[in-house]
Amino acid sequence: MVPENYQTIQGAIENAGTGDVISVWGPPPGQNSPPYVYEENVVFPQNISLTVVNRSFLGGTQCPPSWDRVVIDGLQNGPTPSKSRR
Numbered sequence: 470m471v472p473e474n475y476q477t478i479q480g481a482i483e484n485a486g487t488g489d490v491i492s493v494w495g496p497p498p499g500q501n502s503p504p505y506v507y508e509e510n511v512v513f514p515q516n517i518s519l520t521v522v523n524r525s526f527l528g529g530t531q532c533p534p535s536w537d538r539v540v541i542d543g544l545q546n547g548p549t550p551s552k553s554r555r
Contacts, residue, residue: 476497478509479509482511482519487518491520495539504539506542508542510543
């Protein structure tokens with residue numbers, strides 16, 4: 470989970486295996502108000518299949534309503550996903 474287990478989405482991806490679901494659960498370190506912006510370029514490995522999802526959209530989870538406002542901003546500097554890759 471990001472940011473509990475990994476502070477960046479890319480860090481979680483680099484430690485993921487095939488079939489893993491990486492859930493982004495709220496604000497990155499240092500951000501206290503939505504939208505929560507992860508400023509990073511995300512690169513998916515070619516050899517594994519995984520999903521990145523905002524945890525507020527997973528069934529059975531409860532979180533503050535503001536946590537559904539998470540943005541991945543690549544700052545126009547390389548790849549940034551618009552949907553999960555399979």
